[in-house]
Amino acid sequence: MNKTKVLNVIMMIAIVILSVVFFFNLVFMVDSFKYAGERREEKAAEDETMVMEYELENRAYDEIMNTWYVKRMSDMEPVHGYSNTYNIAEYCHLAFMTKVYEAEGNTDRIRLCDERKEAVKEKLGRYSYISDEVDGIIDNLSD
Amino acid sequence: MLCEKCGHKIGVEELKCPHCGADNPFALQHEQSMQQYDKRFDKTGKGVLERARSMGELGVKAAVIVILIIGSIITSLIESYNYSDHDDRDTRSRDAVKYSQEYKAELDELIENGEYMESISYMYSHGIMNSGDEAYDELRGYKYVASDYYECMQYIEEIVLRSDNEEYFDHLDTYISGFCMYLEDFRETYEVWAESDSSVKYHPYIQDLESELRTAMGVYFSMDEDEVEEFLSLSEAAKAVKLEEVFRHE
Numbered sequence: 115m116n117k118t119k120v121l122n123v124i125m126m127i128a129i130v131i132l133s134v135v136f137f138f139n140l141v142f143m144v145d146s147f148k149y150a151g152e153r154r155e156e157k158a159a160e161d162e163t164m165v166m167e168y169e170l171e172n173r174a175y176d177e178i179m180n181t182w183y184v185k186r187m188s189d190m191e192p193v194h195g196y197s198n199t200y201n202i203a204e205y206c207h208l209a210f211m212t213k214v215y216e217a218e219g220n221t222d223r224i225r226l227c228d229e230r231k232e233a234v235k236e237k238l239g240r241y242s243y244i245s246d247e248v249d250g251i252i253d254n255l256s257d
Numbered sequence: 258m259l260c261e262k263c264g265h266k267i268g269v270e271e272l273k274c275p276h277c278g279a280d281n282p283f284a285l286q287h288e289q290s291m292q293q294y295d296k297r298f299d300k301t302g303k304g305v306l307e308r309a310r311s312m313g314e315l316g317v318k319a320a321v322i323v324i325l326i327i328g329s330i331i332t333s334l335i336e337s338y339n340y341s342d343h344d345d346r347d348t349r350s351r352d353a354v355k356y357s358q359e360y361k362a363e364l365d366e367l368i369e370n371g372e373y374m375e376s377i378s379y380m381y382s383h384g385i386m387n388s389g390d391e392a393y394d395e396l397r398g399y400k401y402v403a404s405d406y407y408e409c410m411q412y413i414e415e416i417v418l419r420s421d422n423e424e425y426f427d428h429l430d431t432y433i434s435g436f437c438m439y440l441e442d443f444r445e446t447y448e449v450w451a452e453s454d455s456s457v458k459y460h461p462y463i464q465d466l467e468s469e470l471r472t473a474m475g476v477y478f479s480m481d482e483d484e485v486e487e488f489l490s491l492s493e494a495a496k497a498v499k500l501e502e503v504f505r506h507e
Contacts, residue, residue: 118311125318132325139332146339172425175418176432183411187381207374210414214473223371248418255417255477 159195166199170241175248179203197237202244205234209245209252258283349384357392360385368399368462373469377407398449398456399463405443406466410473412436416504417477429504437496443470444489478503 149157162181169177182203185196192200208231215223235245260267262279272284353360360383367376380386380400385393393400416432450456451463475485478500488499 118315121315122311122318125315125322128322129318129325132322132329136325136329136332139329139336143332143336143339146336150339169420172420172422174420174422174425176415176420176428179411179414179418183378186378190378190382206418207414210417211374213476214469217472217476218469220371226370251418251421255479 156195162195162199166202170202170244173247173251175202175206175244175251179206182207198239198241201234201237202241205231205238205245206248208234209248213252346384349382350388351384353384353388354390354392357390361392361396364396368459371465371469373403373462373466374407374410377403380404395456395458398453399459401446402443402450402463402466405439405446406470408439409436409443409470412439413473413477416500430501433497433500433504436500437493440489440496441493443467 166178166181169175178199181196181199185193185199208227212224212227212231215227231245235242238244258267258269259265260274260277260279260281263274263277265274265276267274267276267281268284270284270287271281272288273280360379364376364379364385367373367379377386385396386400386404412432412435416429416436419428419432420426447463447467451460451467456463471482471485471489474480474488475482478485478488480488488496491499
């Protein structure tokens with residue numbers, strides 16, 4: 115077999131492999147447009163709600179707070195699907211800080227914290243039960 | 258030329274003498290040479306054409322390969338772009354410069370109200386944390402100390418509010434080591450910036466950060482002031498061991 119024929123065979127193999135790769139890339143690319151379009155926000159919201167529910171079931175408020183801190187590095191206000199995470203984490207943070215201000219005897223900040231806690235509590239909706247749970251955890255540890 | 262037999266003049270390419278009919282050996286040899294030349298010429302021509310055709314095919318195949326590679330790269334790039342969260346970091350950086358006065362005023366309000374964690378989130382989300390704009394120069398010391406404070410407080414919060422379900426992931430070790438690491442960083446940056454001339458305006462807040470962090474440790478690690486002081490004097494590893502004892506009740 116001369117060099118040209120060998121080269122021909124190698125190129126044919128390369129074309130076949132690249133065609134398969136290109137075809138799959140094309141399919142994935144078309145699928146990615148669907149994701150980038152209408153599904154992205156809904157999917158993110160669905161995923162976030164599922165994850166948050168699971169974390170709440172396990173009282174893993176640390177994970178919810180971590181999500182909050184990470185998200186707030188780019189968005190101070192909740193983006194689509196994250197409002198419950200933001201509210202729960204903010205309540206946790208306020209409850210945590212209240213104990214610190216109480217130990218400092220900083221009445222102004224305690225009052226501010228209490229006011230904000232009440233405002234957040236109202237936004238918790240069906241998750242309002244977490245306020246007692248979080249207060250309980252914090253009281254238990256700080257006492 | 259002359260015929261070898263009759264001596265009459267004949268053409269070089271005439272195969273026989275038109276006068277006596279004798280063979281012209283020069284013309285015969287010439288004829289044979291021409292035939293051989295034609296054969297070789299045809300063979301060479303065919304070879305050249307064959308080679309050109311096969312090289313042409315290789316060229317087409319190479320072009321197809323290049324097009325497929327470029328196509329695969331482009332589709333992959335489009336796909337990853339569609340799946341990625343588009344970061345508008347550049348816009349934030351530009352806005353941090355453009356609205357520096359407004360941003361600084363809002364930040365100062367948060368700091369004056371003691372909302373230190375909020376102030377750090379604000380700095381991250383508004384591109385101030387990595388902005389080199391001179392409008393934020395004064396904030397530099399506060400920014401460094403407060404960002405370490407932010408990490409420490411976040412870790413304490415996560416330690417306090419971690420899941421009590423034994424079946425769930427246990428992150429306590431990670432949180433404790435993260436906290437101890439950032440606590441060391443905090444103490445170093447605090448020493449540098451607490452009395453630095455470049456951030457005089459923020460000295461009271463930097464000192465407040467330190468005092469608040471001590472208070473938080475006292476409250477949530479169940480330590481009095483002396484125990485906090487003793488805890489702070491430990492090495493990073495010894496601090497982690499101490500916290501393990503506190504939270505695992507070892």
